[in-house]
Amino acid sequence: MTRSSTIDPSQHASRPQADESAHWHALVDGQLPPAQAQALHEQLLDDEAAQDTMAHWRAQGDRLHALHQDLLHAPVPDMLLAAALRTADRGQQQARWWRWGGMAASVVLAFGLGWTGRSQWPGLAPGLAPGSSMAIRDAAPLAAETPQRFAQQAAVAHAVYQPEVRHPVEVTAAQQDHLVQWLSKRLGRPLKVPALGSLGYELVGGRLLPGDTGVRAQFMYQNSAGQRITLYLGALAPASAGAVRSGLPGPIAPAPGATSPSDTASFQFTQTGPVSGFYWTDAGFGYALSGQLSRPELLSLATAVFQQLNL
Amino acid sequence: MNRTQVVEQLPGLRRYARVLTGEAWAADDLVQDTLERACSKWLLWRTGTDLRAWLFTLMHNLYLNQRRALSSPAPVNIEDVQDQLPGGSGPSDEALDLERCLQRLPPDQRAVLLLVAMEDMSYEDTARILGIPVGTVMSRLSRARTRLRALMDREPTPGLSQAAPAGAPTTGPAPALRRLK
Numbered sequence: 001m002t003r004s005s006t007i008d009p010s011q012h013a014s015r016p017q018a019d020e021s022a023h024w025h026a027l028v029d030g031q032l033p034p035a036q037a038q039a040l041h042e043q044l045l046d047d048e049a050a051q052d053t054m055a056h057w058r059a060q061g062d063r064l065h066a067l068h069q070d071l072l073h074a075p076v077p078d079m080l081l082a083a084a085l086r087t088a089d090r091g092q093q094q095a096r097w098w099r100w101g102g103m104a105a106s107v108v109l110a111f112g113l114g115w116t117g118r119s120q121w122p123g124l125a126p127g128l129a130p131g132s133s134m135a136i137r138d139a140a141p142l143a144a145e146t147p148q149r150f151a152q153q154a155a156v157a158h159a160v161y162q163p164e165v166r167h168p169v170e171v172t173a174a175q176q177d178h179l180v181q182w183l184s185k186r187l188g189r190p191l192k193v194p195a196l197g198s199l200g201y202e203l204v205g206g207r208l209l210p211g212d213t214g215v216r217a218q219f220m221y222q223n224s225a226g227q228r229i230t231l232y233l234g235a236l237a238p239a240s241a242g243a244v245r246s247g248l249p250g251p252i253a254p255a256p257g258a259t260s261p262s263d264t265a266s267f268q269f270t271q272t273g274p275v276s277g278f279y280w281t282d283a284g285f286g287y288a289l290s291g292q293l294s295r296p297e298l299l300s301l302a303t304a305v306f307q308q309l310n311l
Numbered sequence: 312m313n314r315t316q317v318v319e320q321l322p323g324l325r326r327y328a329r330v331l332t333g334e335a336w337a338a339d340d341l342v343q344d345t346l347e348r349a350c351s352k353w354l355l356w357r358t359g360t361d362l363r364a365w366l367f368t369l370m371h372n373l374y375l376n377q378r379r380a381l382s383s384p385a386p387v388n389i390e391d392v393q394d395q396l397p398g399g400s401g402p403s404d405e406a407l408d409l410e411r412c413l414q415r416l417p418p419d420q421r422a423v424l425l426l427v428a429m430e431d432m433s434y435e436d437t438a439r440i441l442g443i444p445v446g447t448v449m450s451r452l453s454r455a456r457t458r459l460r461a462l463m464d465r466e467p468t469p470g471l472s473q474a475a476p477a478g479a480p481t482t483g484p485a486p487a488l489r490r491l492k
Binding site: 021022025026029031056057060061063064065066067068069071072073074076077079080081083084085086087088089090091092 | 313314316317318320321322323325326329330339342343346347349350353405406409410424425427428429431433434449452453456459460463
């Protein structure tokens with residue numbers, strides 16, 4: 001706990017009642033800087049009312065401190081201990097998951113982009129699944145990639161490439177035509193690259209990534225402050241496209257003020273460590289916009305992406 | 312985050328919940344709920360930030376939600392129920408009086424008073440935990456202390472009123488103290 005003064009000393013001169021009382025509280029609670037506390041202490045030495053009131057508050061404090069001291073040394077009931085251990089273990093799984101995210105970077109880079117990962121991921125998935133309560137409550141068999149798992153992979157891909165200084169993308173925005181042509185070919189569908197300049201984000205470029213059910217494209221954008229967001233997209237397995245309607249806990253954030261997304265395109269919010277994301281599916285394709293932004297900021301960007309893709 | 316870090320928070324959480332709720336069973340339920348909430352909210356906790364403050368924050372949200380869910384009973388005038396309050400003459404009289412009076416404070420004021428005066432938290436941390444501005448912390452603290460003092464002055468303390476030496480204001484609810492406001 002940090003302690004510092006919250007009381008503006010400059011206000012003291014006027015001595016209105018509320019300020020005065022605030023100073024007394026701060027003095028009793030030891031929340032004034034030493035010099036100011038000393039000065040106030042001396043100033044109040046002859047103030048009988050102040051002394052009496054503060055003595056009362058200190059007595060209250062002493063008695064509050066003494067309340068149920070026994071509980072600080074009593075054995076903790078088993079129920080609570082068990083709950084605490086569950087909580088701690090969950091926290092550790094979370095931490096492991098994040099370390100694994102870092103490991104994924106080296107794995108992905110080492111195997112190169114042609115690696116589909118199909119034979120490698122099942123071994124990792126069980127350790128991964130309990131870690132993220134939101135994204136992969138039902139550990140997805142690879143054959144039926146859920147949108148949640150898609151969103152989680154998008155978050156990992158974001159975490160992996162977002163901090164890259166020298167190679168954030170494979171093909172830069174300078175070669176945008178080539179980028180779009182190339183990724184459209186690999187994803188088997190004509191792609192559009194949303195322009196987010198009106199929201200302050202310029203395209204950095206894009207890259208190709210392996211996903212559970214095929215190739216994925218990642219477009220990276222950056223604003224003038226160096227903040228990066230990534231748009232991750234790719235074809236979902238046919239089974240999971242329907243899962244959006246039936247298998248999810250319900251749309252979290254339909255895009256307000258936007259072109260209303262179709263039934264299958266409700267925005268879902270996901271938070272994976274520091275990375276927030278909105279994901280949606282549309283016509284068999286999954287989309288996820290990830291970034292370390294507040295939810296409203298990210299939502300306005302996701303809304304813009306959605307609108308442009310559906311023009 | 313490891314097991315020790317969480318487990319060592321338990322006694323403090325239990326004590327705080329005990330005084331906040333005024334009931335042993337409600338306190339342990341509240342701690343249990345807090346841990347379960349933490350379990351599902353780990354993603355929102357940032358490693359390296361103050362675990363204790365975070366758990367207190369979760370606990371307060373739960374507590375206030377529970378309070379709101381219960382149809383809040385009309386405030387009771389202590390003078391109307393004085394005769395029904397359990398008396399007693401043991402050494403813990405004073406603590407019982409204090410707990411009874413604490414429960415008569417509005418929950419918002421009680422929380423501020425306990426965080427500041429019992430848990431020794433800074434005004435800033437208190438404000439963060441309760442999600443209110445520091446100015447509100449100060450005004451609630453002031454009201455809580457004034458109200459608690461008034462309640463304690465009124466609370467009958469049969470075992471102490473005779474024994475308490477006049478002129479020793481720091482030793483408890485001495486009825487001889489003059490009221491200032």
